[in-house]
Amino acid sequence: MKEFLNHLSVLQLIDNELATLSFKNQEIPKKIEGMKLALKSVKDDLELGKHNLQELKKKYKFSELEQKAIEDKINQYSVQLYQAKTNEQYKAFLKEIEGQKLAKNKVEDQMLENLEQAELAEKKIELLTKELTEVESETQSKITDLEKDEKDIKAAIKNREVERKRSVENLNKDILIIYERIKKGKGGLAVAEVKGEKCSGCQNPIPPQIIIEIQKAERLYFCEYCGRILIYPHE
C-alpha cells in the first residue's frame, strides 16, 4: 500500500502541474486578445484624430469662403456709399457696412479658434502616431514571446500527459477511481499531506493516533473533514 500511496502522491503532483499548465495555456490567447484590443484602441483614436482634423480644415475653408463673400459685400457697399444720393442712403450703406464688418469679425474669430483647434489636433495626431509605433512594436514582440510560451507550455503538457499515463499504470484501478472522484469534487486536489498535525487540504487537525496510522500506510486514510486521501510526507 505504501508504494501505491507514493504513486498516488506523484500522480497528484503531475495533475497539479497539468492544472497550472492548462490554466496558463488558456490565459495566453486572452492576453494576446487584450493586447490586440489595446492596439486597436490607439489606432481608432488616431483615426478619429485624423478625421477631426479633416473636419476642422473643411470648416476653415468654408469660413474662408464666408470671409471672402463678406469682404466682397463690404467693397460693394463701400462703392455704393460714395454713390449715395441722399443722406438716408448714405446712412443705410454705412449701417450695412458696419453689419458686414461685425459678421466678418465673427467669422475671423471662428477661424482663429479653428486654427487653434487644428493645431491641438495635429499635436494629438503626432503623439498618437508615436504611441501607435511604440505599441505596435511592443505588442508584436510580446505576442511573439507569448506564442513561444504557448509552444513551450503545450510541449510541457504533452510531457506531463505521458508521465501521467505511466504513473496511472502503477496504480490500482480502485484507488484510481477513488482518486479521480475526490479530485473532481475537491477542486483538483485529492491527496493531502499531514502537515503540522493538520490536513494540508483543509487545515483541520488530525488526531495523533490517526497520524501514526497514516504513517504506517497500511490502508487508505481520508481526512474526516474534507474527505481527501491523507498521506504522510517523505522526510
Ligand SMILES: [Zn+2]
Ligand atoms: Zn482535510
